Amino acid sequence: MARPRQALLTRERIVEAAATLIDAEGLDALSMRRLATELGVQGPSLYNHFATKAEIVDAVAEAVVAQVDIDVFADCDWREGLRLWAKSYHAVLTAHPNIVPVLATGPGRRPHGLAMAEAVYGALIDAGWSRSRATHIGALMRYLITGSALGSFALGFDNDPELYDRYPHLHRAHELPAHRAAVDEGAFELGLDVLIAGLSDHYDQGVRR
Amino acid sequence: MARPRQALLTRERIVEAAATLIDAEGLDALSMRRLATELGVQGPSLYNHFATKAEIVDAVAEAVVAQVDIDVFADCDWREGLRLWAKSYHAVLTAHPNIVPVLATGPGRRPHGLAMAEAVYGALIDAGWSRSRATHIGALMRYLITGSALGSFALGFDNDPELYDRYPHLHRAHELPAHRAAVDEGAFELGLDVLIAGLSDHYDQGVRR
């Protein structure tokens, strides 16, 4: 086949297929040949639309952050904005856990990532936080959100009772994977509550830098 | 060369070389052939000592967590123990950032990882926290520590002023990479302070579950 009458590929179709593949089978399952097969095409054809594999993965990451709601800062208190944004971000990452390692490396050059940074940082600055404090708070929230999405805490424990025989306090740790969602959700909520309450106290006491 | 009079490889030598390579050039630079070359040996010889590449990487991760000080819980308040442990963990990860993605996936079956979980969880239980709350706090601390180590927040921003022209609040974001260490350190310290202070308040008010 040479050039078809109707293009078989578009950037959108490629990104969509890549996202589906990553969601379903993980980052490692995404290879150029595999992705091409999924799209009914030979491997190297993808290079007509993206220069490298990294560009495709980046586009998937960008599509994911695009789903985060950053309008929440519009007309509400910085505390509430921060909480709603964090929950939205967290929910998006929970829905697409396999792409998180890519996102965790920072906003990079992706427009939506930068727009999100702008929204968060801007809201904190507008509230009266110093530039350095706003930066710290933004970074901190990101640590909590990506950290919780990246390593499901509960999932890290093996489902094998014998493993914990030598650790008296962990004797029920093998039950953790079964409660994965509840544990991870509880830890995230606790962190969000404590962080925002603590920052709120600082703020109310006039400690804004 | 067949079997040499003196073994060329040991598990220790392999792990050490792998750790050095990962520290110096990143996870991607670690390939079986490259590692073998570094050790003056052919690639497949490594399989006489480790069954898979993943086992080698795991051993490196285990060697890194082994450096975290978990004796800090011995005879001090849970607050102080948590703070000292978190700082030690954070310092170790900061010294070996390239292995963090591996650690972030949880304690798994690694003895030192489990010993650390045991120490943290045990200290919280002994202090009177409920099992579920202790789990949440442990998970939460891990989110903060691995999250901060994984994605240097400041490093994620590109060192290119023009990139931020369209984001009014980010107009100085290109300066962030230069202050990388200070930003990341500040955010981590802020998080640690706020979290421990907040949890301490809950504790003092008798809210332990």
Added chain:
DNA sequence: CGCATAAACTAGCGGCGTAAGTTTTTGCGC
């Protein structure tokens, strides 16, 4: 109508993890 461009193809390079089988040395049981 002619031609540059776009979008598919095929072939192939060097690298990857690892399996299989070979050779030689070591060290233990008789």
Added chain:
DNA sequence: GCGCAAAAACTTACGCCGCTAGTTTATGCG
């Protein structure tokens, strides 16, 4: 002291991988 299994290196090779180069053909613009 000897025989032989196990250990630890080797070579070869398979099927992936990301990506490059060059080819073919349809499209759309001047």
